[in-house]
Amino acid sequence: MDQQEINLIATFKTVAGFGxxxxxxxxxxxxxxxxxxxxxxxxxTTATLGAAQLAGADQKHGGVLSxxxxxxxxxxxxxxxSDAAHSLALLGVPGLxxxxxxxxxxxxxxxxxxxxxxxxxATALKTKFLEVGLLPDFPEQFAAHISALEAAISSKGSGTxxxxxxxxxxxxxxxxxxxxxxxLNTIVRNTFKKSPIKLAEWVTASxxxxxxxxxxxxxxxxxxxx
Numbered sequence: 001m002d003q004q005e006i007n008l009i010a011t012f013k014t015v016a017g018f019g020x021x022x023x024x025x026x027x028x029x030x031x032x033x034x035x036x037x038x039x040x041x042x043x044x045t046t047a048t049l050g051a052a053q054l055a056g057a058d059q060k061h062g063g064v065l066s067x068x069x070x071x072x073x074x075x076x077x078x079x080x081x082s083d084a085a086h087s088l089a090l091l092g093v094p095g096l097x098x099x100x101x102x103x104x105x106x107x108x109x110x111x112x113x114x115x116x117x118x119x120x121x122a123t124a125l126k127t128k129f130l131e132v133g134l135l136p137d138f139p140e141q142f143a144a145h146i147s148a149l150e151a152a153i154s155s156k157g158s159g160t161x162x163x164x165x166x167x168x169x170x171x172x173x174x175x176x177x178x179x180x181x182x183x184l185n186t187i188v189r190n191t192f193k194k195s196p197i198k199l200a201e202w203v204t205a206s207x208x209x210x211x212x213x214x215x216x217x218x219x220x221x222x223x224x225x226x
Contacts, residue, residue: 001050001170007209008174009046015181016040018188018205022198025191032187035180042177049169056162063156067108070149074115077142078102081118084132093128108153115146181206 019026019036026032085100099121103114122129123139130136185206192198 001046001053005046005170005174008178009043011181011206011208012039012042012046012177014205015184016043018202019184026187032184032191035184035187038180039177039184042173045173046170049166049173053163053166053170056159056164056166059159060156060163061159063152063154063159066152067149067156070145070152071108071111073145074111074149077145078111078114078118080134080138081122081129081142084129084134085122087132088125088128093125095125108149112146112149115142115149119143119146181208 016036016039019033019040023033023036026036028034028037079102082100082102085096089096100118103110119139119142122142126139129138135141185202188202188206189199192202
């Protein structure tokens with residue numbers, strides 16, 4: 001949720017309060033009453049969407065961190081098996097031709113595909129790999145690292161989708177409520193054109209705080225010594 005949306009939602013709350021105060025002037029089925037209802041409904045909706053947006057962003061960020069860790073572990077596993085296979089080949093162990101070559105692509109799917117093939121091939125030759133120092137549970141550990149990377153990729157993707165969906169929902173809801181606010185500005189001003197006090201209340205209630213980006217001043221360069 002950006003600052004402009006936050007400012008709009010704050011205005012929706014004051015406008016909804018104004019509409020509740022003068023509900024008798026704007027019946028529910030009248031144009032004004034309908035527009036006040038749109039603004040009021042936007043308040044809980046944006047709160048729910050804002051929470052979903054934040055949760056999605058947190059999940060995406062967590063997925064990114066988890067994926068980075070899992071990729072490191074997968075890379076270490078691949079290098080370990082590749083080095084072990086090279087040593088076994090030097091010892092004359094058959095069945096290693098064309099296997100255990102590190103992937104050239106750095107993409108997640110390439111790493112996962114290579115990891116699955118490496119683990120399957122190494123498990124078939126587990127006894128030999130144990131002879132060059134790999135621990136007995138290396139297939140299980142490797143499989144756990146593969147699952148961790150798959151889970152991290154899925155979590156990041158789900159978080160991205162959730163964040164994007166909530167962001168789109170926020171934009172749509174605030175846009176519709178902002179249109180209602182514009183329509184209400186006409187209706188309320190015409191309704192209360194002979195009531196300066198109510199008009200003043202409306203001006204205050206419907207005011208949207210402007211968001212001005214903070215500019216960072218550039219440091220003044222030191223004077224040039226002659």
